Amino acid sequence: MIRGTIVVAQDICKACELCIAACPQDCLELSPNLNIKGYHYVQLKNDTCTGCVNCAIVCPDSAITVYRQAKKPKAA
């Protein structure tokens, strides 16, 4: 089950790799493609993301939006 995921604003990512270092699940990598500024932007490499928001907090360009699986309402 996918617990979380991120969406990277590809055109403002500057490939500083701080998010890759901050990710405890090791699920980020640089894309082989270039963005409009000529940087290899960041992308998810597998689905182990837990939505812990570490990458988004250290991102200097606020390029990462984090999503997490909505909590199911508790069964009565």
Place this chain on the structure above:
Amino acid sequence: MENTFIPVGMEVVYKKPQTLTDTPMHYCPGCGHGVIHKILMEVIDEMGIQSETIGVAPVGCSVFAYDYMNVDMQEAAHGRASAVATGVKRVRPDKFVYSYQGDGDLAAIGTGETIHTVNRGENILMLFVNNGIYGMTGGQMAPTSLLGMKTSTSPFGREASTMGYPLKITELVAQLPGAYYVTRQSVHTTANVRKLKKAIEASFRYQKEKKGTCFIEVVSNCPSGWKMTPIEANEWLEKNMFPYYPLGDLKAPK
């Protein structure tokens, strides 16, 4: 830049604060300024004080802070951000006022303004970003550069006999009776970013209670000026900057 794609069945847990504009930042990759801008704006967003906040932008790398921060901003002459913030606060005492300065601005050309603003106990928040170098003009030696640090104006390393010792302006300021809350934080890891956020929140709270000057130093990096990758720069920061500039509260209210 707004993301229009929303994964199915997921909820947003973290997104860029709406107090930060969509203008792409001009900072070098990995620069601490971006994180500090974001955290400051997050606090303003969460406290709901966007319309009551006035910021003062400095001269230095963060000179375009007014382009990124979606609050009322005023640009100040080099080193004079705290003096301008004093004026703003005295005319509009009901507003939240902060100045945002780098080390060349606050600790070199603006030392006099800094010390006297804190000594008068002005009710403002002073954010001081210390990266030990003049980043904007090409990596010259700053008063806060460490001993032995190679910069473009000290190519053989900073020497105490001719260039003096690194200036601990935060320790100086903590001695003054006007200072209410003086702390040193950093933004190189997630945990430290969260601590900085708490410190900024507390400072705005003290400002509302009219307690005195709050002074937050943020030990930051300069990957371009230090000629390192962002990850190397953060490691260097931990190994070399922290022994001389230890993190923690220097003056905290009891």
